[in-house]
Amino acid sequence: MKVDTQQGFADGTATAVAGSNEFPVKMDGKNVNVFYGDKQAIFDVNLEIRERQVTALIGPSGCGKSTYLRCLNRMNDTIESCRVTGLITMDGEDIYDPSIDVVELRARVGMVFQKPNPFPKSIFENVSYGPRIHGLARSKADLEALVEQSLRGAGLWDEVKDRLQEPGTGLSGGQQQRLCIARAIAVSPEVILMDEPCSALDPIATAIVEELIDELRQNYTIAIVTHSMQQAARVSQRTAMFHLGELVEVDDTETMFTNPSEKRTQDYITGRFG
Ligand SMILES: Nc1ncnc2c1ncn2[C@@H]1O[C@H](COP(=O)(O)OP(=O)(O)OP(=O)(O)O)[C@@H](O)[C@H]1O
Numbered sequence: 001m002k003v004d005t006q007q008g009f010a011d012g013t014a015t016a017v018a019g020s021n022e023f024p025v026k027m028d029g030k031n032v033n034v035f036y037g038d039k040q041a042i043f044d045v046n047l048e049i050r051e052r053q054v055t056a057l058i059g060p061s062g063c064g065k066s067t068y069l070r071c072l073n074r075m076n077d078t079i080e081s082c083r084v085t086g087l088i089t090m091d092g093e094d095i096y097d098p099s100i101d102v103v104e105l106r107a108r109v110g111m112v113f114q115k116p117n118p119f120p121k122s123i124f125e126n127v128s129y130g131p132r133i134h135g136l137a138r139s140k141a142d143l144e145a146l147v148e149q150s151l152r153g154a155g156l157w158d159e160v161k162d163r164l165q166e167p168g169t170g171l172s173g174g175q176q177q178r179l180c181i182a183r184a185i186a187v188s189p190e191v192i193l194m195d196e197p198c199s200a201l202d203p204i205a206t207a208i209v210e211e212l213i214d215e216l217r218q219n220y221t222i223a224i225v226t227h228s229m230q231q232a233a234r235v236s237q238r239t240a241m242f243h244l245g246e247l248v249e250v251d252d253t254e255t256m257f258t259n260p261s262e263k264r265t266q267d268y269i270t271g272r273f274g
Pocket residue numbers: 036041059060061062063064065066067068079081
Protein backbone atom coordinates (compact mmCIF):
# COMPACT_ATOMS: atom_id res chain seq x y z
CA MET A 1 0.00 0.00 0.00
CA LYS A 2 1.37 3.39 -0.95
CA VAL A 3 1.86 5.90 1.82
CA ASP A 4 2.41 9.51 0.85
CA THR A 5 3.48 10.85 4.17
CA GLN A 6 3.24 9.46 7.62
CA GLN A 7 3.80 11.10 10.92
CA GLY A 8 5.30 9.26 13.86
CA PHE A 9 4.44 10.08 17.45
CA ALA A 10 6.39 9.79 20.66
CA ASP A 11 4.46 6.69 21.74
CA GLY A 12 5.51 4.94 18.56
CA THR A 13 2.14 5.07 16.84
CA ALA A 14 1.71 6.51 13.41
CA THR A 15 -1.37 8.14 12.10
CA ALA A 16 -2.73 9.00 8.69
CA VAL A 17 -2.35 12.45 7.31
CA ALA A 18 -4.27 14.17 4.55
CA GLY A 19 -3.64 12.67 1.13
CA SER A 20 -2.39 9.42 2.60
CA ASN A 21 -3.73 6.00 1.74
CA GLU A 22 -2.83 4.77 5.17
CA PHE A 23 -5.43 4.45 7.91
CA PRO A 24 -4.70 4.46 11.64
CA VAL A 25 -4.94 1.20 13.53
CA LYS A 26 -8.21 0.90 15.47
CA MET A 27 -7.85 -2.61 16.87
CA ASP A 28 -4.61 -4.51 17.12
CA GLY A 29 -4.09 -8.18 17.88
CA LYS A 30 -0.63 -9.31 18.98
CA ASN A 31 0.34 -12.96 19.37
CA VAL A 32 -3.27 -13.98 19.80
CA ASN A 33 -3.92 -17.64 20.63
CA VAL A 34 -7.35 -19.10 21.25
CA PHE A 35 -8.10 -22.46 22.84
CA TYR A 36 -11.35 -24.39 23.20
CA GLY A 37 -10.43 -26.63 26.12
CA ASP A 38 -7.22 -28.38 25.04
CA LYS A 39 -7.77 -27.70 21.38
CA GLN A 40 -6.04 -24.68 19.92
CA ALA A 41 -8.09 -22.84 17.29
CA ILE A 42 -5.95 -19.70 16.70
CA PHE A 43 -2.15 -19.73 16.56
CA ASP A 44 -0.12 -16.62 17.29
CA VAL A 45 -2.10 -14.23 15.11
CA ASN A 46 -0.98 -10.62 14.64
CA LEU A 47 -3.61 -8.58 12.88
CA GLU A 48 -4.43 -4.89 12.71
CA ILE A 49 -7.95 -3.67 12.00
CA ARG A 50 -7.67 -0.19 10.57
CA GLU A 51 -9.99 2.72 11.13
CA ARG A 52 -12.73 3.43 8.61
CA GLN A 53 -11.83 0.52 6.45
CA VAL A 54 -13.49 -2.79 5.83
CA THR A 55 -11.20 -5.71 6.69
CA ALA A 56 -12.33 -9.06 5.30
CA LEU A 57 -11.40 -12.29 7.07
CA ILE A 58 -11.33 -15.14 4.57
CA GLY A 59 -10.24 -18.77 4.59
CA PRO A 60 -11.63 -22.30 4.41
CA SER A 61 -14.25 -23.56 6.83
CA GLY A 62 -12.97 -24.12 10.35
CA CYS A 63 -9.84 -21.98 9.91
CA GLY A 64 -10.77 -19.73 12.84
CA LYS A 65 -12.23 -16.62 11.18
CA SER A 66 -15.28 -16.42 13.45
CA THR A 67 -13.22 -17.32 16.51
CA TYR A 68 -10.85 -14.45 15.80
CA LEU A 69 -13.70 -12.04 15.08
CA ARG A 70 -15.35 -12.93 18.37
CA CYS A 71 -12.13 -12.12 20.23
CA LEU A 72 -12.55 -8.50 19.16
CA ASN A 73 -15.61 -7.87 21.33
CA ARG A 74 -15.00 -10.68 23.81
CA MET A 75 -17.96 -12.70 22.59
CA ASN A 76 -15.77 -15.74 23.24
CA ASP A 77 -16.11 -14.97 26.96
CA THR A 78 -19.58 -16.49 26.68
CA ILE A 79 -18.08 -19.88 25.71
CA GLU A 80 -16.95 -21.58 28.90
CA SER A 81 -14.18 -23.70 27.39
CA CYS A 82 -12.68 -20.80 25.47
CA ARG A 83 -9.42 -19.13 26.51
CA VAL A 84 -7.72 -16.25 24.75
CA THR A 85 -4.05 -15.29 25.21
CA GLY A 86 -1.99 -12.49 23.71
CA LEU A 87 -2.86 -8.81 23.53
CA ILE A 88 -5.82 -7.21 21.79
CA THR A 89 -6.12 -3.46 21.97
CA MET A 90 -8.59 -0.85 20.83
CA ASP A 91 -7.13 2.64 20.50
CA GLY A 92 -4.12 1.25 22.34
CA GLU A 93 -6.14 -0.01 25.33
CA ASP A 94 -6.09 -3.70 26.30
CA ILE A 95 -9.70 -4.88 25.84
CA TYR A 96 -9.04 -7.91 28.08
CA ASP A 97 -7.86 -5.77 30.98
CA PRO A 98 -9.87 -6.61 34.14
CA SER A 99 -10.93 -2.95 34.38
CA ILE A 100 -12.79 -3.17 31.05
CA ASP A 101 -16.59 -3.21 31.26
CA VAL A 102 -17.54 -5.90 28.76
CA VAL A 103 -21.07 -4.54 28.21
CA GLU A 104 -19.60 -1.18 27.32
CA LEU A 105 -16.98 -2.83 25.09
CA ARG A 106 -19.72 -4.64 23.16
CA ALA A 107 -21.50 -1.32 22.63
CA ARG A 108 -18.27 0.12 21.22
CA VAL A 109 -17.64 -3.01 19.16
CA GLY A 110 -21.02 -4.08 17.81
CA MET A 111 -21.77 -7.34 16.05
CA VAL A 112 -24.02 -8.49 13.24
CA PHE A 113 -24.52 -12.23 12.93
CA GLN A 114 -24.92 -14.68 10.09
CA LYS A 115 -28.61 -15.17 10.62
CA PRO A 116 -30.66 -12.01 11.16
CA ASN A 117 -31.73 -12.17 14.81
CA PRO A 118 -34.17 -9.35 15.60
CA PHE A 119 -35.73 -9.45 19.05
CA PRO A 120 -39.36 -10.66 19.04
CA LYS A 121 -40.43 -7.05 19.51
CA SER A 122 -41.46 -4.13 17.35
CA ILE A 123 -39.14 -2.58 14.79
CA PHE A 124 -38.99 0.53 17.00
CA GLU A 125 -38.08 -1.45 20.10
CA ASN A 126 -35.42 -3.45 18.29
CA VAL A 127 -33.55 -0.22 17.58
CA SER A 128 -34.43 1.72 20.76
CA TYR A 129 -33.50 -1.04 23.22
CA GLY A 130 -29.72 -0.46 23.13
CA PRO A 131 -29.86 3.33 23.43
CA ARG A 132 -32.36 2.97 26.31
CA ILE A 133 -30.23 0.58 28.36
CA HIS A 134 -27.10 2.62 27.67
CA GLY A 135 -28.91 5.86 28.59
CA LEU A 136 -28.19 7.49 25.23
CA ALA A 137 -31.49 9.33 24.89
CA ARG A 138 -32.73 11.97 27.33
CA SER A 139 -36.32 12.10 26.14
CA LYS A 140 -38.87 10.26 24.05
CA ALA A 141 -38.23 12.70 21.21
CA ASP A 142 -34.49 12.02 21.48
CA LEU A 143 -35.10 8.32 21.30
CA GLU A 144 -37.41 8.65 18.30
CA ALA A 145 -34.81 10.76 16.52
CA LEU A 146 -32.11 8.19 17.28
CA VAL A 147 -34.28 5.35 15.98
CA GLU A 148 -34.96 7.27 12.77
CA GLN A 149 -31.30 8.15 12.34
CA SER A 150 -30.22 4.52 12.88
CA LEU A 151 -32.83 3.16 10.48
CA ARG A 152 -31.77 5.74 7.90
CA GLY A 153 -28.14 4.77 8.49
CA ALA A 154 -29.05 1.17 7.76
CA GLY A 155 -30.94 2.17 4.61
CA LEU A 156 -34.23 0.89 6.03
CA TRP A 157 -36.16 3.99 7.11
CA ASP A 158 -38.25 4.46 3.98
CA GLU A 159 -39.33 0.83 4.03
CA VAL A 160 -40.42 0.76 7.68
CA LYS A 161 -41.31 4.32 8.73
CA ASP A 162 -45.05 3.59 8.54
CA ARG A 163 -44.85 0.31 10.45
CA LEU A 164 -42.49 0.97 13.34
CA GLN A 165 -44.79 -0.76 15.81
CA GLU A 166 -44.96 -3.98 13.79
CA PRO A 167 -42.76 -6.93 14.77
CA GLY A 168 -39.20 -6.90 13.45
CA THR A 169 -39.55 -10.59 12.73
CA GLY A 170 -42.23 -9.77 10.12
CA LEU A 171 -39.70 -8.15 7.80
CA SER A 172 -38.00 -9.94 4.91
CA GLY A 173 -34.62 -11.57 5.60
CA GLY A 174 -32.69 -8.71 4.01
CA GLN A 175 -34.73 -6.12 5.88
CA GLN A 176 -34.21 -8.02 9.14
CA GLN A 177 -30.46 -7.97 8.58
CA ARG A 178 -30.58 -4.21 7.97
CA LEU A 179 -32.69 -3.90 11.14
CA CYS A 180 -29.91 -5.73 13.00
CA ILE A 181 -27.40 -3.30 11.49
CA ALA A 182 -29.63 -0.38 12.62
CA ARG A 183 -29.74 -1.94 16.09
CA ALA A 184 -25.94 -2.19 16.11
CA ILE A 185 -25.36 1.40 14.99
CA ALA A 186 -28.02 2.82 17.36
CA VAL A 187 -25.53 2.67 20.25
CA SER A 188 -22.87 4.56 18.24
CA PRO A 189 -20.29 1.80 18.01
CA GLU A 190 -16.80 2.53 16.76
CA VAL A 191 -16.30 -0.90 15.26
CA ILE A 192 -18.84 -3.26 13.67
CA LEU A 193 -18.05 -6.96 13.40
CA MET A 194 -19.99 -8.89 10.79
CA ASP A 195 -19.95 -12.67 10.74
CA GLU A 196 -21.09 -13.75 7.27
CA PRO A 197 -23.89 -11.16 7.33
CA CYS A 198 -25.22 -12.06 3.87
CA SER A 199 -25.08 -15.83 3.98
CA ALA A 200 -28.81 -16.13 4.67
CA LEU A 201 -29.78 -13.49 2.08
CA ASP A 202 -30.75 -13.69 -1.57
CA PRO A 203 -28.58 -11.93 -4.19
CA ILE A 204 -30.69 -8.75 -4.24
CA ALA A 205 -30.71 -8.37 -0.44
CA THR A 206 -26.99 -9.21 -0.46
CA ALA A 207 -26.27 -6.42 -2.94
CA ILE A 208 -28.20 -3.94 -0.77
CA VAL A 209 -26.32 -4.95 2.38
CA GLU A 210 -22.97 -4.83 0.54
CA GLU A 211 -23.76 -1.31 -0.63
CA LEU A 212 -24.67 -0.39 2.92
CA ILE A 213 -21.36 -1.78 4.23
CA ASP A 214 -19.55 0.43 1.77
CA GLU A 215 -21.45 3.47 3.07
CA LEU A 216 -20.96 2.51 6.71
CA ARG A 217 -17.20 2.58 6.40
CA GLN A 218 -17.35 6.38 6.17
CA ASN A 219 -18.25 6.36 9.88
CA TYR A 220 -17.28 2.99 11.28
CA THR A 221 -14.45 0.51 11.31
CA ILE A 222 -15.66 -2.83 9.99
CA ALA A 223 -14.36 -6.39 10.12
CA ILE A 224 -16.31 -8.95 8.13
CA VAL A 225 -16.04 -12.72 7.89
CA THR A 226 -17.08 -13.97 4.49
CA HIS A 227 -16.96 -17.16 2.46
CA SER A 228 -17.53 -15.24 -0.72
CA MET A 229 -14.39 -14.15 -2.51
CA GLN A 230 -16.49 -11.83 -4.66
CA GLN A 231 -17.91 -10.22 -1.54
CA ALA A 232 -14.48 -9.75 0.02
CA ALA A 233 -13.26 -8.19 -3.22
CA ARG A 234 -16.32 -5.94 -3.50
CA VAL A 235 -16.63 -4.63 0.03
CA SER A 236 -13.20 -4.68 1.66
CA GLN A 237 -10.07 -2.62 1.44
CA ARG A 238 -7.93 -5.10 3.36
CA THR A 239 -8.11 -8.86 3.40
CA ALA A 240 -6.72 -11.30 5.95
CA MET A 241 -6.37 -14.93 4.90
CA PHE A 242 -6.62 -17.60 7.61
CA HIS A 243 -5.77 -21.29 7.32
CA LEU A 244 -5.78 -23.90 10.09
CA GLY A 245 -5.92 -21.20 12.75
CA GLU A 246 -2.97 -19.23 11.38
CA LEU A 247 -3.00 -15.89 9.66
CA VAL A 248 -1.44 -16.74 6.29
CA GLU A 249 -1.14 -13.13 5.13
CA VAL A 250 -2.87 -9.78 5.20
CA ASP A 251 -2.65 -7.09 2.57
CA ASP A 252 -4.74 -4.58 0.74
CA THR A 253 -7.57 -6.40 -0.99
CA GLU A 254 -6.50 -5.61 -4.52
CA THR A 255 -3.05 -7.09 -3.95
CA MET A 256 -4.50 -10.13 -2.19
CA PHE A 257 -6.72 -10.88 -5.16
CA THR A 258 -4.27 -10.07 -7.93
CA ASN A 259 -0.86 -10.82 -6.54
CA PRO A 260 -0.89 -12.61 -3.17
CA SER A 261 2.46 -13.45 -1.61
CA GLU A 262 1.48 -16.88 -0.34
CA LYS A 263 0.64 -19.94 -2.39
CA ARG A 264 -2.10 -20.91 0.08
CA THR A 265 -3.88 -17.62 -0.59
CA GLN A 266 -3.53 -18.07 -4.34
CA ASP A 267 -4.90 -21.61 -4.11
CA TYR A 268 -7.82 -20.55 -1.93
CA ILE A 269 -8.92 -17.56 -3.97
CA THR A 270 -8.70 -19.53 -7.19
CA GLY A 271 -10.87 -22.27 -5.68
CA ARG A 272 -8.18 -24.96 -5.44
CA PHE A 273 -9.09 -25.72 -1.85
CA GLY A 274 -11.62 -24.77 0.76
N1 LIG B 1 -17.72 -23.26 20.74
C1 LIG B 1 -16.72 -24.04 20.29
N2 LIG B 1 -16.27 -25.07 21.03
C2 LIG B 1 -15.28 -25.88 20.60
N3 LIG B 1 -14.63 -25.70 19.41
C3 LIG B 1 -15.02 -24.69 18.64
C4 LIG B 1 -16.09 -23.80 19.02
N4 LIG B 1 -16.25 -22.88 18.04
C5 LIG B 1 -15.34 -23.18 17.09
N5 LIG B 1 -14.60 -24.26 17.45
C6 LIG B 1 -13.52 -24.88 16.66
O1 LIG B 1 -12.54 -23.88 16.39
C7 LIG B 1 -12.07 -24.00 15.07
C8 LIG B 1 -12.32 -22.70 14.32
O2 LIG B 1 -13.72 -22.53 14.16
P1 LIG B 1 -14.36 -21.19 13.59
O3 LIG B 1 -15.84 -21.34 13.67
O4 LIG B 1 -13.74 -20.03 14.23
O5 LIG B 1 -13.88 -21.26 12.08
P2 LIG B 1 -14.42 -20.49 10.80
O6 LIG B 1 -13.25 -20.25 9.94
O7 LIG B 1 -15.21 -19.31 11.21
O8 LIG B 1 -15.36 -21.59 10.17
P3 LIG B 1 -16.65 -21.44 9.22
O9 LIG B 1 -16.16 -20.73 8.01
O10 LIG B 1 -17.05 -22.84 8.96
O11 LIG B 1 -17.67 -20.65 9.99
C9 LIG B 1 -12.79 -25.20 14.45
O12 LIG B 1 -11.96 -26.32 14.56
C10 LIG B 1 -14.02 -25.35 15.30
O13 LIG B 1 -14.44 -26.67 15.35
